[in-house]
Amino acid sequence: MAAYSSLSTLFPVQSELESGLEEASGPREREELVAEYLKKLDHKEDLKVPDFEEGLDWLNTEGPLSLQKELAGKVVVLDFFTYCCINCMHLLPDLHQLEQRHTVKDGLVVVGVHSAKFPNEKVLQNICSAVLRYSITHPVVNDSDARLWQELEVACWPTLVILGPRGNLLFSVVGEEHRDRLFLFTSVALKHYGEQGLLRDHAVGMKLFRDSLPPSILSFPGKxxxxxxxxxxxxxxxxxxxxxxxxxxxxxxxxxxxxxxxxxxxxxxxxxxxxxxxxxxxxxxxxxxxxxxxxxxxxxxxxxxxxxxxxxxxxxxxxxxxxxxxxxxxxxxxxxxxxxxxxxxxxxxxxxxxxxxxxxxxxxxxxxxxxxxxxxxxxxxxxxxxxxxxxxxxxxxxxxxxxxxxxxxxxxxxxxxxxxxxxxxxxxxxxxxxxxxxxxxxxxxxxxxxxxxxxxxxxxxxxxxxxxxxxxxxxxxxxxxxxxxxxxxxxxxxxxxxxxxxxxxxxxxxxxxxxxxxxxxxxxxxxxxxxxxxxxxxxxxxxxxxxxxxxxxxxxxxxxxxxxxxxxxxxxxxxxRKVPKIPKLPKSAPVLSVAALPVSAGQAIRMHLNLTLPAGTKLTEEAPSFWSLSAEGHEWLLEGQAVTGDIADLSQPLSITCSVPAQAVSSDPTLTLSAWVYCCLSDGGACMMKAVSFVQPLLIDSEAKGDNVAVTLAHAF
Known part of the structure; x- marks a missing residue:
């Protein structure tokens, strides 16, 4: 059985570094001190940490992560937090900025290790709500029994533990107000291991929990x-x-x-x-x-x-x-x-x-x-x-x-x-x-x-x-x-x-x-x-x-x-301004899938909707027809809003335009364009409602540039 280390093993080593940093004269000297510290750690074999337990619940990922597999070759920042803790909340902007500065491709991954204080915080759905509420977009694992917390001898919230590309202990940062230390430690570690060729630029499978939720009138109302x-x-x-x-x-x-x-x-x-x-x-x-x-x-x-x-x-x-x-x-x-x-x-x-x-x-x-x-x-x-x-x-x-x-x-x-x-x-x-x-x-x-x-x-x-x-x-x-x-x-x-x-x-x-x-x-x-x-x-x-x-x-x-x-x-x-309440499509309404449309970030998409009424019918003025454009599961595509419009004339195709956000959350979102058409027989006879839905997949290339694109969608009722 492998022997693993805890923070108590690291504290004596890091305390010498902290003393030196306090006396350092400037940024360059601090970077050199951290680089020398990492060289010393390279010769230590007793700083490996245990991997995440199997069977834990993960959020914002496609599946469980492992320090020996998906996170191997990465500098990993473990954020031990509990979602009730105000000090933990104060760290989130620093972590977000750190992730913007150093990406997964650069070799950095932040993992939130949720170690609950209250029993209510152990419940996965409650952690899901907190991840949404605080806009956490990095991987989060529910360490509900605080097993990793105990094995590493973490003592308080929040605690950051920084690991090297072999799952080895590098640094520990306890409490908030240590942004400069966090940025210094991670940047020097990335440079140090990058020069040794130990970093890998592979992607870590991400699937943001927020993309699976429908829009709502209220979102986490506080007071x-x-x-x-x-x-x-x-x-x-x-x-x-x-x-x-x-x-x-x-x-x-x-x-x-x-x-x-x-x-x-x-x-x-x-x-x-x-x-x-x-x-x-x-x-x-x-x-x-x-x-x-x-x-x-x-x-x-x-x-x-x-x-x-x-x-x-x-x-x-x-x-x-x-x-x-x-x-x-x-x-x-x-x-x-x-x-x-x-x-x-x-x-x-x-x-x-x-x-x-x-x-x-x-x-x-x-x-x-x-x-x-x-x-x-x-x-x-x-x-x-x-x-x-x-x-x-x-x-x-x-x-x-x-x-x-x-x-x-x-x-x-x-x-x-x-x-x-x-x-x-x-x-x-x-x-x-x-x-x-x-x-x-x-x-x-x-x-x-x-x-x-x-x-x-x-x-x-x-x-x-x-x-x-x-x-x-x-x-x-x-x-x-x-x-x-x-x-x-x-x-x-x-x-x-x-x-x-x-x-x-x-x-x-x-x-x-x-x-x-x-x-x-x-x-x-x-x-x-x-x-x-x-x-x-x-x-x-x-x-x-x-x-x-x-x-x-x-x-x-x-x-x-x-x-x-x-x-x-x-x-x-x-x-x-009134926004119509969107009814559900009738079970009999056709749902038509169309070919995926290649687009680029920031590009406008013009959708031409061509609908043909049954012979001998006309639109009903008393029950206004309308269309709705949505992106269920990919609400970021329309900034969380359902886009709607009236249908007053079908003699010409309807033109509906939306823009792909400059920052795409995923590369393969889906738009859904639905139409509800109320029509009556021209001779004053029976009236009816017709509906159709078009499912339009997109393939977003964030690097590509190009002119706006158009697609024609047609259906005869």
Whole structure:
């Protein structure tokens, strides 16, 4: 049996390198130190690591990968992560940039090794959702029993382990904020082994999980908020990088962002977000926790503009703050709540700062923190939390320890006068006083402030109650109750903060999308946010992994789907354009496959559709005919949208144009062009519906250049 090494074998060797790097005078000397270190490792035979176990589930690949087969001849970066961990999320942009700099052909492969903290995170489907939610495009393996974690003696999330082309240990990088080290180690390793001829440029079979999913109206909605006066809802459509403002009946009034991820202020039609989570709406103002941009944004619907209140667009490490908002770096804000300090109404925006495990404030007008200093308009500053990831309650807010606070519920009335907090990594509900800043326990967790593993699914009082990674809280003023999105238990719970009693309100505990006749027979899938409406009669739930907003009627105890209209909004004019609901093709409709069409990236495809009606019939005006162009399983081809158009005249071929994206995700996607034609006998007799579907495979050559191409598709009904 082969002898394998762990990180404990590597630490003494790498520690000498780290000391030298700290004293190095510049980039060239650091590169030389790493190159010399690798030469020393070449003579060590005891740094081989075990291969991945057989039978593990893999994502984003065509099949299992092996260090001795598919990954042989590659420099491999193993990213040990768990998808609840905010520090792990912070590494993803660095890994993405690393993959852009060094490709698989260059000899680099990143592999995510998912080693779960919570039981819910061991479930493959939940990992699939996380891979989609965080746009992970490299291979991911579900090491559900943490076998490789244990064999390598990994101690914390995140940990990066860099392997050489023979599956040999090279480096270990623990925690975040080590981007320069990561880039230095990988680039020198690629050069070192490339010069020795040990790298191979073969492809690794990739099959992105995201390409198998159909488009949906919502994508991983994070939070939902309601304006009690207008009854409008603000929805963080996180996966689509946009904010939807909808009426109480589900009509889309505004769609802000969504044309891609990024940071751009300005008109509603041009603004960009990056995975926004928290939202708070009051009148024509929406505040947004723009999470992966590390920003706080304000949407002014009356003026049609978006501005940045806080953040620089880069992840910050400052745990004190005090600068003006746009100059203050912040880290992964997850929720926001509008409040009042010093008697000045709505002068402060509270922030659940998940990235630094703290509660912050942005002053919209002059004000002061409870028992704290006075601050001028625009200042962004820490309110509570030491910055240490702990479950530590304390009467002094800066000495308390939070663990990834992810949701806020403001209760500015006595006897509470506090912010309730969903403290996800400690699996607790906590409170921070608006009078003196004291941080207190409500339910969940345990007394040891360093134990972040006291989770479960137990009704009870105070510390006897158990939650699993709660991500949402909402206050019901009519009943003085607190509702909790107990995310990893897939349940909605209710807490009486006066007695500290916690019990299940809704949810079976199974991660599914079932509408039962009662609360306890309905299901959710990692619900992330909720809000109370209609004076305590309704509870809206962002059912994140089901891509829905659900409505709990607290009077009838029933659950329903919030019916968001299938409408698109032209944000520049705030007008609504109707998009027809696409029916299913009848089973009798022919599905015609045509020859594959060679195209190049960036090229336009013009499809000429020639349809012939049965003799003696004409189009029916009362039932408008239409066509639809889709790319099921390859939604990137049409940027995730179904393209539709009317059919008003068949005397000439219809011309339908689409463009191949400049960056092709796969080389052999498929377009489907379908048509629904409503026609009646010319003499006023019977009417009928005819349908046909054309399946058009494409062969994309990303290197080729050429003129636009055309294809003619014809069918006689």
């Amino acid at each position: 939902v908020a309601v304006d009690p006066v207008s009854k409008k809802l603000a929805i963080a459509d996180t996966g689509h990088h946009r904010i939807l403002v909808v009426s109480s009946t589900g009509k889309v009034l505004y769609c802000i962002g969504g044309s891609g991820s990024g940071w751009k202020d300005g008109n509603l039609s041009e603004t960009l977000f990056n995975s926004p989570q928290g939202v708070f709406i009051k009148g024509d103002t929406v505040f947004v926790a723009d999470t992966e941009n590390h920003l706080i944004r304000r949407i002014d619907l009356s003026e049609g503009r978006v501005t940045t209140l806080a953040g620089t667009g880069l992840q910050g490490t400052d745990k004190e703050g005090g600068a003006m908002g746009p100059q203050q770096p912040i880290s992964s804000p997850w929720d926001v709540a509008l409040g009042t300090t010093g008697g000045v109404e709505d002068n402060v925006l509270w922030i659940a700062m998940a990235g630094t495990h703290q509660i912050w404030a942005v002053f919209l007008e002059d004000g002061k923190l409870p028992k704290g200093s006075e601050y001028g308009k625009g200042v962004c500053v820490r309110f509570a939390g030491s910055g240490n990831e702990e479950n530590r309650n304390n009467s002094y807010p800066h000495k308390a320890g939070l663990a990834q606070p992810s949701a806020l519920a403001l209760v500015p009335i006595q006897p509470w006068n506090c912010l309730f907090i969903a403290d996800s990594e400690s699996s607790t509900i906590r409170s921070v006083s608006l009078s003196d800043g004291a941080v207190k326990h409500v339910v969940g967790g345990e007394r040891d402030p360093l134990n972040l593993f006291a989770f479960g699914d137990v009704d009870g009082k105070g510390i006897d109650a158990k939650l699993q990674h709660p991500l949402g809280v909402a206050w019901d003023a009519s009943s003085s109750l607190l509702y909790v999105a107990d995310s990893y238990n897939h349940k909605i719970k209710v807490v009486d903060p006066k007695t500290k009693q916690c019990r299940v309100l809704a949810g079976t505990g199974e991660a599914s999308d079932v509408f039962g006749p009662s609360f306890t027979e309905s299901s959710f899938n990692e619900p992330g946010g909720l809000c109370v409406a209609e004076g305590g009669k309704l509870l809206y739930v962002a059912d994140t992994n089901n891509h829905h907003i659900k409505v709990l009627d607290l009077e009838t105890k029933t659950v329903s789907l919030f019916p968001i209209s299938i409408e698109e909004v032209d944000a520049s004019t705030a007008t609504v």
